[in-house]
Every structure is written in structure tokens, then in C-alpha cells.
Amino acid sequence: MTTSQTGSPAPVTGTFPSSDEEIAARVKALESLMIEKGMTSEHAVDKIAEMYEREVGPHNGARVVARAWSDPEFKKRLLENATEACLELGIGGVQGEDMVVVENEDDVHNAIVCTLCSCYPWPTLGLPPNWYKYPAYRARMVKEPRAVLRDEFGLDLPESTEIRIWDTSAEVRYWVLPQRPPGTEGMSEEELQELVTRDAMIGVGVVPAPGR
Amino acid sequence: MARGVRSAPDLPPGVAERRAVERLVQELPATEQIPRREGELSFREPWEVRTLGLVVQMHEAGHFAWSEFQAALIEVIGEWEAMAADARPAWSYYACWQQAAERLVARSEFVTPDEFDQRADEFLSGKRTPPHTHGGGLLTRDPGSRPSPADRQSTAQTEESS
16 A cells, blocks of 8 residues: 655555554554653653543443343353454454453452553453552452452452452453342343443452442 | 643642643644544544553653644545545544654654564564563462362462562
């Protein structure tokens, strides 16, 4: 593909990337080169991006959860192969990323963490919240998850509930299928979507029953 | 960051900064095409926020004038519009934004085109994922008082403690 060139310096490639994967790689490339050359810092870009983090919401993840709650066959496929199941809804990971969805049950609660950096299931959950990147969250969630959930997130799980903490890495992006709250039996998928929160899919919260 | 914006002490945190970004965005071409939700800038993909953050930050750090970015964006949008409808990718404001940023950087000779293309290719092909060599998987199990099956994978310590 060529673009008009009227004596101006040749553009880097002059093409418009057509896929999100391609353009996401170009954005990362530009940022990493600018950081290397001392022209910006990750922190400086973060500061601006964070102002808008809520604007890239976990809409995709909420769609997947609502579908899984409404369609047992889809849920089965999701738990077997989340990457494939999400593609059914047009939600794709970046190349090389596999998603694994872990299901909360009556006596098992799951949560995710990235122990080294801030790997996060972006395609479904949007941008990670600030605290997700803090070393304190990463370290304490591994050492004493029950206390962190209770003290930091107000999620006081019964002592009889087993807690599992999953390491989301660049290769495998874990995220949580929360339990469907009571009182939602007659709700449509669209209504259910509205209930699903980012925190519930990270595993630092649960989906509240409607009206609470 | 909020240069040029009168400080209003009763504003919640972040509002003055958002307004500073808003003021920049208002001066761009095709500003009515910028995706919004309830009046606020909205984003479909995380990369859109990163490219916005990068460009705004580099401008604020004095690496280029906003008028230079405006001119680059006008050029890119013009090129997109001039392409045959069946030969161009779907319209994306932030794709044009990123393209404009790439051109500014290339012209300023901070980065050579080869260097940029190679780096983008490394990210795309997965060669340059940050060193996330932590293994993934189940890290910690706190069984609580629930009886634990003997054969279940038990707590795996994080070797990497960096």
C-alpha cells in the first residue's frame, strides 16, 4: 500500500496498519523506543493513561461472563478453552496470548496477580487498575491472600472457602468467572452484563446481587 | 501537567489534568470524530490510551509543538480520506493519531524508520515481550478449613522475588 508523497520525507512505512494487533505493536514500539532514548518514561505515559483507565472498561469480559451465566454450553467451552470461546464473541487476544478462565464456586474463590510486572488480560478486562501494578499487591496476594482480600478489598470470605491465586503471565492470561448472584434468575444477558465488575473478574470482589 | 489551566481547588483530583488534555484534543482536526462517551473521551482498546498518553506527554515535555502534531494528523487523515473506500482500513481516529506520532518521530530523527519497524515487528511476533518468564499457573492455595485433596498441586512459591 502506498500513500501520497509530495516531496515530504518518507513516512516510517506509509501504511495504515489494519489490525489491532499490528497497531498495538506499533504503539508499544514507539513507547519503548522513546523510553530508551530518554524522551519519555513509562511513568509519565502512565500518568496520562491512568486518567482514562476507567474509559476502557471491562465490557468485553462482562459480555463473556453474562453469556457463560446464560448458556451452559458456552460456559463449558469457556472453561475448556477460553481463547477459543472468547473468539466466538469476537474478542481476541493479541498473538501468542492464551486466556484461561478459572471459575469461582461455592467453596473456591480465585484471584489473579502478576508476580513480576503487570500482565493482565487486557482484551477482556481493559486497562489494569493502578493498584494491580503495585508491588505490595503482587507480593501480599501471594503470601496472604485471605488477609489482603479482607483488609484491602473488603471481601471477607468464609474460612471454609479455599482461595487460589493464579499468576497471569505474558503467555497465559488468567481471569475469573465470578458466581452469578442470587436474584438474577429472570435477567437478560444485557442486564447481567451491567452487574459484572472488573474487580469480580480479577477476583478481588464478587458480583453484588442487584439493588445492593 | 496542568500547565495553562487555572487551578480550581474544589475540583476532584484529575479533573484539571483531564481538562488540559481536553483542551489539546479540541484543537485537533476532525475533533468531532473523536470517540466519546457521555462527553468524556472514550477508548475501545488499551493501545488507544497509550498512544494518547505518549503523544500528550511528549508534547508537554517540549519535544514538539502541538501545531506540529496537528499538521501531521491533518496529513494522515487526508491520506486516509484519499484512499479508495475498498482499499483502506476501517476508520479509527487513534490509528491516525498513532500514524501521525510515528511520522513526527521519524522526521525528528530520534528514531530511524528501520529501527522503528524492527521494534514493531519484535513486539508483533512476540520476540520482545518483557521478561515475563514467571511460569504462570497456580501460585498460592489457601485451603481455609476446606479439606484438600492430597493429589492437588500445593502451594508453589514464587522463586522470582524481584
